[in-house]
Every structure is written in C-alpha cells, then in structure tokens.
Amino acid sequence: MKSYKIALYTGYCLVLMLLASCKLGKEYVRPDMKLPELNRENTAEADTASFADMPWWEVYGDTILQGLIRKTLDQNKDMLTAQAKIKELAALKRVDLSKLFPQIDGKLYADKDAENYGGNHYKSSPELTGKFLLSWEVDLWGNQRWGLEKSKAQLLGAMDNRQALQVSLVAQMAQSYFELVALDHRLKIVRQTLRAREEGVRLAKIRFEGGLTSETSYQQAQVELARTATLVPDLERSISEKENEIALLTGNFPYEIPRVELEQIASQWADKDIPTGLSSALLERRPDIRAAEKTLMAANAEVGVAFTNLFPKLTLTAQYGLESGELQDFFRSPAHFLSANLLAPIFAMGRNRAQLKAKKAAYEQQVYQYEKQVIIAFKEVRNALTGFNKSKEVFASRKKLEDAAYSNNKLANLQYLNGYISYLDVLDAQRGYFDAQLSMSDAVLGKQLALVQLYKALGGGWTN
Secondary structure, X not given: OHXXXXXXXXXXXXXXXXXXXXXXXOOOOOOOOOOOOOOXXXXXXXXXXXXXXXXXHHHOOOHHHXXXXXXXXXXXXXXXXXXXXXXXXXXXXXXXXXXOOOEEEEEEEEEEEEEEXXXXXXXXXXXXXXXXXXXXXXXXXXXXXXXXXXXXXXXXXXXXXXXXXXXXXXXXXXXXXXXXXXXXXXXXHHHHHHHHHHHHHXXXXXXXXXXXXXXXXXXXXXXXXXXXXXXXXXXXXXXXXXXXXXXXXXXXXXOOOOOOOHHHOOOOOOOOOXXXXXXXXXXXXXXXXXXXXXXXXXXXXXXXXXHHOOOOEEEEEEEEXXXXXXXXXXXXXXXXXXEEEEEOOOOOOOHHHHHHHHHXXXXXHHHHXXXXXXHHHHHHHHHHHHHHHXXXXXXHHXXXXXXXXXXXXXXXXXXXXXXOOOHHHHHHHHXXXXXXXXXXXXXXXXXXXXXXXXXXXXXXXXXX
C-alpha cells in the first residue's frame, strides 16, 4: 500500500507539472502583404463564381482526356512518391507526439553468481529482478511541443505539395494531350497539301509537255512537293515523342495514345470571360503557396526549439518492481526508485545562442521565399489572364487570314487553269493557304493551352 501511494502521489505531481508548464517562443503569424486585385473589373462576378473552384473534369470535357488524367493521378510515379512521403511524415509526427508522454519499459533480469574459495566455501548469490521503468522529460518550456508543431507543419506541407503536384500533373497532361491532337492536325494539313502538290506536279508536267508552260514551272512544282514531303517524318517523330511523354505521365511504358480530332476539343470556356476570384482567395486556393507557408511555419517552430534549448531540462525517472535473491521470496520483495534530473546549460561557448540566431536567420529566409512565391503566383495569374484574353483575338484574326487565303488559293487555281496567271502565282497562293492553315491550327491550340495555364495559375485541379 505504501508503494501504491507513492506511485499515486508521483502521478499527481507529474500531472500538475504538465499543467503548469508553459510554451515559450513566438507563435507563427502569416506575413502581412498588401495584395493587389487580380480582376479590377467585374469584381462582383469574380467574388461569386470562380473558374478555379471547378473540378478538373468539368473544365476538361473530353472523356478521353479525363481518362488519361485519372490514370495519371493514380499511377504517376511522382504522385506515388508524394503519397509515400506523406506516410513517412505522418509516422514521424507520431514519433514527436510520443515525446510529450512518459515512456514505460519493462525489465526482467536474472543472474547467478557463485564463489568457492579454497574448495570448501561454496557460496551462491542468485538475483531475480522484474521492474517497470518510467522516464519522462517534462516539457517545461515547450521544447517538445515546438518539435511537434514543426512535424505537423511538415506533414501539412507535404500534403499541400502533393496537391500542387496534382495541379501540375493535370495541367501537364491536358497540355500534352492538346499538343498531340494539334500535331495530328498539322500532319493532316501537310498530307492534304502534299496531295495537292502531287496534283500540281501532274498538271505542271502536262502543261510543260504540251508546250503551254516553261520547264521552270514544272521544276518549281517538284521543289514545292519535295519541300512539303520533308515535313512528314518530322511531324511523325514529334507525334511519337509526344505519345511517349503522355505514357510517362500515366506511369506506363510507351503505348499508342487514343485521342480525338482537333475540331472536337473546342472548350466551353473558349469564348467566355472567366471570373477569377478575389486576390486574397489565391493564397488559400493555390497549394504551392500553402506549402510555402507550411515551410515557413516549420522554420518558426525550429526557432522555438532553439529558444527553449536555452532553458533547463527536467527529466523524471521512476522504477517499481520486485527484486530478490530467492525465488520463493520474489513476489514478497517490492522495490522502487524515484529520481529527478535537472540539466541546465551554463557554458557552451555561445553555441546555443548561435543556434538560435541561425534558426532566426533561416526563418527570415523562408519569409522572403514565401513572399516571393506569392508574387510569382500573382504574376502567373496576370500572365495567364492576358494570354487567355489575347488568344481569342489571335484566333479571330487567324480565322480571317485562313478564310482569305482559302479564297485566294481557290481563285488562283481557277485563273491558272484558264491561262490568266503563271504557275508561280499559284504556288504563292498555295504557300499562303498552307501557312494560314498551320497558323490557324496553332491558334486553336493556343486557346486550349491558354485555358490550361489560366486554370493552373489560379490553383485549379487539385480537387479529386
């Protein structure tokens, strides 16, 4: 009963010490930055609806692209690595949490020591011990709580980094897919032009052999045919490389990627004004900014750890068990031990204060890095907004160019057949129409990529 009371009183003392302990150091406060408005016009609409709040499968309506994105999020090796990192940091946080509580171990020990001096004085000294060992470093100043806060920030930062990676992967897959579709369309244009060039060579040959034109026109037609033919293998190589790039994103070996025609990827957002949300919401929406802030929080916690290292540390130790030299007396031989150890830093040639200064300087660096990340985010959003709005103007102007080049090419061929112009004029018209078609294909791709970049810059795409 006496040992029980001692243990009970000890427990009361420990609880009281825990409740009385404090946490020294400066709590984290987000740096105050004067944020500009992203969308100075139509802020009411921006406040009530945000393009970035839409899930990615609503932004990208192509079912084939949706399947590729899902496969990427499930199988991409970088994504799997990020998930494993979260598991690691979650386990390490549990380790830091355990440091706040007493550690209890069990010990069973038995030995036998025998002596026989002179051969006639045999003496046996057995010992049997069974104990519970309790040790606890009391967190008087918050040292271990700062360590736990650091591990929490690192875990949350890893989760934000995973979300940032998802935003990036969704954008990479969408961009690669649209580029692959655009390459298919360019190859289609080249092959159509190649067939037109072959027909032009045939007509030029007939007219040359019939004495209607000079050999120069015939040779020029062959040159244009050969020049167009050189584009085919380069485009086929680019298509193969783009397919391999998409396969890598999905975490697979190279395989043939299904896709639609360029005309089928027109976005519902292509001709609309997109509400982008208020500036302050960007800090919460973009996971890369949140991850940078978690790094800043972890650095602040490291300052707290270094600061509390300047103060004494109290370690409590308790043992309770049974100890006897005879087995029959083992359960009737209780033993206990209590101790307290106060370790206070006195002289270390300024090491602890230097470590505190170093951690403060590291925190200052992270403040600047966080502020830089915020500025980069606003720059990316502004650029993406400008790019998206201008892509519509580029598309409209190139559409007019393609229509005019088509009419000019059609008229030139008709005039050539009727003998009003030379074949060189026809070639000029064909080249103009060919360039306009390729330019128009780039404009369609540009609209889609501008949409991808705007959605990514606003922090959209991390909602599963």
